[in-house]
Amino acid sequence: MPPNSANRDTSRAWAYHEATKHSEWSIQSSRHYLDWANQPLPLKIYTTLTPIPLPRDADQTGISALSAVSATDIGVEGERIPTLADLTRILYFSAGITKKRTYPGGEIYFRAASCTGALYEFELYVICTDLPGLRAGVYHFGPGDFALRLLRDGDYRGVLAAASAREESIVHAPATIVCTGTYWRNSWKYRARTYRHFGWDNGTILANMLAMNAALQIPAKPVLGFVDSEVNQLLDLDTEREVAFSMVSMGRMNNEPPERPPEVSKLSFPTVPLSQNEVDYPELREIHAASSLVSAEEVYQWRMQPTALQGPTPHPPALSGSDSTIAQVILRRGSTRKFKRTSITQEQLFAILKASTQGIWPGLPLLNDLYLIINSVDDISPGAYFYNHETGQLECLKEGAFRHEARHLGLQQDLPGDAAADIFFLANLDEILEPFGNRGYRAVQLEAGILGGKMYLAAYALHLGATGLTFFDDDVTSFFSPHAKEKSAIFLLALGHAEKIR
Ligand SMILES: Cc1cc2nc3c(=O)[nH]c(=O)nc-3n(C[C@H](O)[C@H](O)[C@H](O)COP(=O)(O)O)c2cc1C
Numbered sequence: 001m002p003p004n005s006a007n008r009d010t011s012r013a014w015a016y017h018e019a020t021k022h023s024e025w026s027i028q029s030s031r032h033y034l035d036w037a038n039q040p041l042p043l044k045i046y047t048t049l050t051p052i053p054l055p056r057d058a059d060q061t062g063i064s065a066l067s068a069v070s071a072t073d074i075g076v077e078g079e080r081i082p083t084l085a086d087l088t089r090i091l092y093f094s095a096g097i098t099k100k101r102t103y104p105g106g107e108i109y110f111r112a113a114s115c116t117g118a119l120y121e122f123e124l125y126v127i128c129t130d131l132p133g134l135r136a137g138v139y140h141f142g143p144g145d146f147a148l149r150l151l152r153d154g155d156y157r158g159v160l161a162a163a164s165a166r167e168e169s170i171v172h173a174p175a176t177i178v179c180t181g182t183y184w185r186n187s188w189k190y191r192a193r194t195y196r197h198f199g200w201d202n203g204t205i206l207a208n209m210l211a212m213n214a215a216l217q218i219p220a221k222p223v224l225g226f227v228d229s230e231v232n233q234l235l236d237l238d239t240e241r242e243v244a245f246s247m248v249s250m251g252r253m254n255n256e257p258p259e260r261p262p263e264v265s266k267l268s269f270p271t272v273p274l275s276q277n278e279v280d281y282p283e284l285r286e287i288h289a290a291s292s293l294v295s296a297e298e299v300y301q302w303r304m305q306p307t308a309l310q311g312p313t314p315h316p317p318a319l320s321g322s323d324s325t326i327a328q329v330i331l332r333r334g335s336t337r338k339f340k341r342t343s344i345t346q347e348q349l350f351a352i353l354k355a356s357t358q359g360i361w362p363g364l365p366l367l368n369d370l371y372l373i374i375n376s377v378d379d380i381s382p383g384a385y386f387y388n389h390e391t392g393q394l395e396c397l398k399e400g401a402f403r404h405e406a407r408h409l410g411l412q413q414d415l416p417g418d419a420a421a422d423i424f425f426l427a428n429l430d431e432i433l434e435p436f437g438n439r440g441y442r443a444v445q446l447e448a449g450i451l452g453g454k455m456y457l458a459a460y461a462l463h464l465g466a467t468g469l470t471f472f473d474d475d476v477t478s479f480f481s482p483h484a485k486e487k488s489a490i491f492l493l494a495l496g497h498a499e500k501i502r
Contacts, residue, residue: 005298007437012290016283017429017441017488020193021473022411032191040185040274042109042120043144044242047270051147052139054088063215065461068326069207069454070355071214072362081174082251084133086216087126090177090250091141093330094209095124111143112330113204114456114468116197121185122205123242125235128175129155129257138234151267156234157257159264160247163230165300169221171256173249176223178231179205182242183285184278192283196445200468200491202245203449204456208330209248210359211457215326220250221362222450224443225303228292236267241278243288246446291438305435329460336465338499339418343376348462349421352495353387356454360447367432367444368425368451368490371397371480373406376420376496386483387423397483409476410469410492419494422469424476425451426487448491455493465498 006012082090097109108118115121124141126148128134138152157176164170179202186201187194206222213220224246231244293299324332357366370387372394374380383399407417409424416422425448432440452468459466469492476489 005294005437006290007293007298007302007439009290010433010438012287013433013438013441014429016195016287016290019283020196022193022470023472023474027411034189036105038188038275038277040119040188040278041272042118042185043142044123044140044182045142045144045272046140046149047272049149049151049269051142051145051149053145053147054091055085056146062325065211065324065326065329066351066355066458068211068215069457069461070358071211072359074214074217074219076217076219076252079253080218080251081253082131082216082218084131086218087131087134087175089216089327090209090212090218091124091126092146093212093327094205095122095141095143096146097143098331099334110334112333113208113453114333114335115201115204116186116468116470117189119186119189120201121182121194121198122202122245123180123182124205125151125178125180126175127156127160127178127234129157129253131174151236151269152234155258156260156264158260159230159234160226161257162260162296163227163299164223164225165296165303167223167225167249167303169219169249170223170247172252172254174251174253176247176249177209178235178244178247180235180237180242181245182274183281184241184274187279187281187284188275192281194281195284195287198245199442199445199447200449200452203446203451204453204468206246206248206446207450207453207457210450211326211454213250214359218251220248222360222446223247223249224439224446225293225299227294227296227299229294233264236269240285245442287438287441291442293439302436302439324461326457329457333456333460335467336415336494336496336498337467339415339420339465339494339496340499341376341418342420342497343378344420344464344496346377346379348464349377349380349495350392351462352455352458353423354392355458356451357389360450366451367440367447368427369484369487371424371426371484373402373416373422373424374420375401375403375406375417375422384480386480397480405479409471409479410494411471413469415467416469416492416494418496420496421494423455423493423495424471424480424489425491426477426480426484427490428486429488430486444490452491452493455495459495464495466493466495468493
């Protein structure tokens, strides 16, 4: 990595992380209130582009949900070119509108993947060559009317190939989906903490996307190393507001894309304003700039970083109880609003842990460590545990009844206190930032979202409930110390039997 790169100044990721911690004090002293009259739209709506409707009759796939969630290498030989029908299923089951709920104050259109505050700040764009049913182009996916809109006509994959420093899967992908986050759509509620939410909310989308690709036998890989400005320019983003966060290569073809065009023109297509006015949180733009990669050379060096982190050992999940397809599971998934205080089985817990920790970064280590509070799991004493990726075993840190502590750590909400088990994700940020710079901070948050999203799917495959949760950062570290004393809290997911079965 170039020594003078912003990405190398890891004090910036630390500063962001420290400044956005929740504590009892930060919550009590906050004067923030939700300005409902100024709530941003949860959609990007282009006003002048013609919609290309996606087929609504895409059939479901037959593969078992747990197999799709835990797939590592789908073992496809030769070329695999996604069709429009494949793409439609992937977009719908990753970011489509799956249900509508009416409340006294209005309606919420819920999506396939969980998202903090149901604010849905992520957009998906497709960059593809000619696919069966869709011509080469750069497209925006609109979940509102379930349509694509053509932003650029022609094969622009060469821009992604160059921006990713010729990352193998991107170079040979017939299609790549780029995910972008729009700050204000989430910061309206979560303010400066939104950059953490970017990782989580993009990650749950990727968990669904990877599982759907596996079910369709399409090789897919999340790619986080790219020259930010080149990707943002291709999508013509107003980067003060919206930025590319991750991409996923899909399919495989032998041919390489055409060279990138010498110039990628400005488009400036008008879109509907998100709300009457927007509040700027400069911390978000700052951490994004600090974690940006500026040249293909920097991307290449970033990707090649040796790391001391340990890779997870693959443990095939126990598949019993998984009788649904991944599409059925995604349609019935929803965050549990209340848990029954009943136990889950040990087999269920291990199936969820093993299925979710597979297939995120093939061949590379996980950045997050998993710590658990077990409240009620058959044949496991209540207590605090560390999940050892390598052995696939739980190591007891302390025995005891910790429902009260779990409730406190999960921002004093009843959900983690009532759940059968709470899975806390913690990470040693120094060990991650040292090799990966500030971009490692994006990666650890995104990975948490993917892991959490996979856990949601695995839990629902087993007819259990789950919900993501926020937490008091330093109290989580203290609770799991001394084992976790060098680590920072990144994510929390509660598991158990839902009071209401969906
Ligand atoms: C990372 C993450 C954190 C969340 N935190 C909370 C929380 O603290 N309390 C809560 O009640 N729900 C929480 N949720 C659940 C969201 O509110 C829920 O995903 C959203 O309303 C969309 O609904 P759905 O998941 O049922 O589709 C969280 C979800 C995620 C992904």
